[in-house]
Amino acid sequence: MTDVHTIAVRSKNMAAIRGCDTKPEICVRKALHQAGFRYRLHVSTLPGRPDLVFPKYKSVIFVQGCFWHMHQCAMFHWPKTRAEWWKAKLMRNRAHDELVQDKLREMGWRVYVVWECALRGKNRLSAEQLVASFTDWLNCDLPYGELPAPE
Numbered sequence: 001m002t003d004v005h006t007i008a009v010r011s012k013n014m015a016a017i018r019g020c021d022t023k024p025e026i027c028v029r030k031a032l033h034q035a036g037f038r039y040r041l042h043v044s045t046l047p048g049r050p051d052l053v054f055p056k057y058k059s060v061i062f063v064q065g066c067f068w069h070m071h072q073c074a075m076f077h078w079p080k081t082r083a084e085w086w087k088a089k090l091m092r093n094r095a096h097d098e099l100v101q102d103k104l105r106e107m108g109w110r111v112y113v114v115w116e117c118a119l120r121g122k123n124r125l126s127a128e129q130l131v132a133s134f135t136d137w138l139n140c141d142l143p144y145g146e147l148p149a150p151e
C-alpha cells in the first residue's frame with residue numbers, strides 16, 4: 001500500500017538531513033555572508049580563480065568536490081571503467097591544485113579548502129561549525145587550512 005503522506009514527509013526530512021541542498025559553494029557563501037563576512041567571487045586575476053576571496057584577510061577559499069579533487073574520504077571512489085584514463089585525469093587535477101596553491105602562497109595569500117564531504121556527507125557540518133572553523137583558521141598563522149567532514 002502506498003502512503004502518499006509518508007512519502008511527502010520523508011522527502012521533507014531528506015531535505016533537512018541533506019542540509020546543503022544546493023551547490024556546496026552556495027552553502028559556504030550563504031553561511032559566511034550571514035556571519036558577516038564579505039568576499040569577492042571567482043577573482044580571475046588570482047591563480048586558480050578562487051571561489052571566495054577575502055581581500056581584508058588576504059585569504060581565499062576553494063570549495064572542492066571530493067571526487068574531482070581526489071579527497072581521501074568516503075565520497076571518493078575510483079571509477080571502475082576507463083580506470084587509466086580517470087587516473088591520469090584526476091592526477092592532473094591534483095597537480096593543478098598544488099600548483100595553484102603554491103602560487104597563491106608565494107603571492108602572500110592564505111588558502112582554505114572546504115571539502116564537499118564537510119557539507120554533504122552523513123557527517124556534514126552545520127553552517128555554524130563551518131563559520132567557526134574558518135574563523136579559527138583566520139585567527140591562526142597557518143598558510144593552509146582545510147575543512148573535511150569530521151571522522
Ligand SMILES: [Zn+2]
Pocket residue numbers: 066071072073074075076115116117118148149
Ligand atoms: Zn571528502
